Amino acid sequence: MGLQHVFEAEFSKPTVFLDRNKIMPHYTPQNLPFREEQQATISGIVAVTLRGQRPDNIFIYGKPGTGKTSTAKHVMDELCSFAEKKSLKVKHVYVNCRTHNKKYKVLLKSLREIYPSEPDKAFQGYSAAYLYEKLVSFVRDTQTHLIMVLDELDKVRDLDDLIYSVTRSNDEIQVGGITVIGISNNLLFKDALDPRTKSSLCQQEMIFPPYNAEQLRTILEQRVQEAFAPQAVDSGAISLAAAIAAQESGDARTAIKLLLRAGELADDEKTTQVTDQHVKNARKSVEQEIILEHITVLPEHEKLVLYTIAALTLNRKPLQRLSGEKVEGVLYSGEVYEEYERTAKKFKFNDPVSARWYREYINQLEMYGLIVTTASGPGVKGQTRFIKLKVDALKIKEVLEKEFAG
Ligand SMILES: Nc1ncnc2c1ncn2[C@@H]1O[C@H](COP(=O)(O)OP(=O)(O)OP(=O)(O)O)[C@@H](O)[C@H]1O
Ligand SMILES: [Mg+2]
Structure with missing residues (x-):
């Protein structure tokens, strides 16, 4: 039978x-409404390349979905197309460090963008030092101003x-130079930076605030x-989508x-009108999807910590407070750490992280809204923190088990 009817x-x-x-x-x-100011500021900084000067490095941070990536890409595209018209040597590379998460990989990706016609394997198998030399000699020999946009730099x-x-590298280059635009949605990241790195990277600093409901409405x-x-x-439907996103995080994504x-739900129902009911129904699956996206990009050991919390939560009997009140699924920070060490061994991950790093991971997980913590009140042994999972324990456990196995 013909397939024409399917098509x-x-x-x-x-x-x-x-x-x-x-x-x-x-x-x-x-067109990026409500980001005019940020675009103007970044443009002003990088525009000095047009007069042959090297711009300051810029560090951009702000919560997820606040337009950091879109704004940076848009400004770079505009700058480079202007420079091209004037035959000026200004170039940018865009690297998402989520996938290119090591110096070596960042250099490799940058070179591939600079030499797009080279075969993929042209730079493979060399040391980071060699790739670095390649990059610097490109900039030096062609006297280019290279702007490296390093997204998700953390x-x-x-x-x-x-x-x-x-x-x-800029010490070795007379004309031209390399500028970094670093981007991160991790609000704790800047303070954890090594002081020397921080002073290089944050020559200029910019924060992208969350959008409010009215702004989101306009964007939508x-x-x-x-x-x-x-x-x-x-x-x-538009108002509701804007209100939900504003209430949760001010996130345009x-x-x-x-x-x-x-x-998509309206299409499934074969109706031609998208209503607020469709948005309501969309909410749960979108939330679920966003949580899973957060989880899959966590560092390995942070995933293990989260997995441990989910597994312990599933085994936990409700906790009895001194007042007699019962609290569901609350864990002690100390017991999670001990169990995490065992879990790491079980899944054959070497070198469980130190207690200090563990606390950092707990902070991160809380920031992503995956857990909440509270300091123990008086009457509980010593100083400890309680941890409570805010998302579905079974789902987390399943997703992560699949990842650890694969
Ligand atoms: N001001 C805006 N106008 C129109 N669309 C926007 C605006 N800000 C963000 N968006 C859209 O919202 C989505 C998320 O934006 P973007 O990727 O730039 O956010 P981000 O700050 O880089 O987030 P993350 O930290 O998660 O990477 C994109 O689809 C983008 O097109
Ligand atoms: Mg981004």
Whole structure:
């Protein structure tokens, strides 16, 4: 039997979307409302390349979904296209350090962007020192101003080394130079930096604040016009998506995902109108998805700590307070650490982290909203912290078990 009918059905399927790509999280819109000021500031800093000067390094931070990546990419694209028109040697590379999480990998990715026509394996198998030399000689020989946008910079394991090398390279270059724009959504990261790294990286510093509900509404309205069929989205649906995202985190990505999912639900129902009910129904799956995204990018041992918390929570009987009140699923920080050491061994991860790092991980997990902690009141042995999981223990345990096995 011919398959034409399958394709015909897909082709003529009614849909609320006009251009679904425009509401995918990775799409960068041309127009970024409420980030005019940040764009102007970054542009002002990097514009000195047009007069042959080396700009300061910039460190950008702010919570997830506040437009850091989109803004940085947009400014770089505009700068480079302007420079090209004037035949000036300004270039940028964009590296997401979530995937390229070592100095070596960052250098490799940068070289691949600089020499796109070289085969992938051209730079493979060399030492970091060799790659570094390659990069510096490119900048020196072509007298280029290279701006390295290092997104999710906190994920680089040998960051001090990377920043030191890149900064030092400028001593070897007469004309041109290398500037770093570092980006992170980890608000604790800056303070944990080595003082020398911090002073190099944070020559200029910028914070991106969360969006409020009204701002999110405007952002969504603009996106709806590009992505959805005319009149397909109720204004109540837009308001609700904006309100939910504002209440949770002020995160534009969450708001956009809510509308995307709501649109998909409307398509599934074969209705032509996206309503606030679709947004309500989208909420749970979007939240679930965001949590899982957070989890899969955690460092290995942080995943182990989270896994341990989930496993202990599932075995835990409710805790009896002195007042007689029962508290569900509360763990002692100390017992989690001990169990984590055993878990690490069980899954054959070497070198469990020190208690100091463990506390850092607990802080991070709390910041991501995966757990909450409280200091123990008087009457509990010594000074300890209570830990409570805020997400579904079974789900976490399943997801992480699959990862550790694979
Ligand atoms: N001011 C804005 N106007 C329009 N869309 C925006 C705006 N800010 C963010 N977005 C959209 O929200 C999503 C998330 O933005 P972006 O990736 O820039 O956030 P981020 O700050 O880099 O987040 P993270 O820290 O999680 O990487 C993207 O789809 C982006 O297009
Ligand atoms: Mg980003």
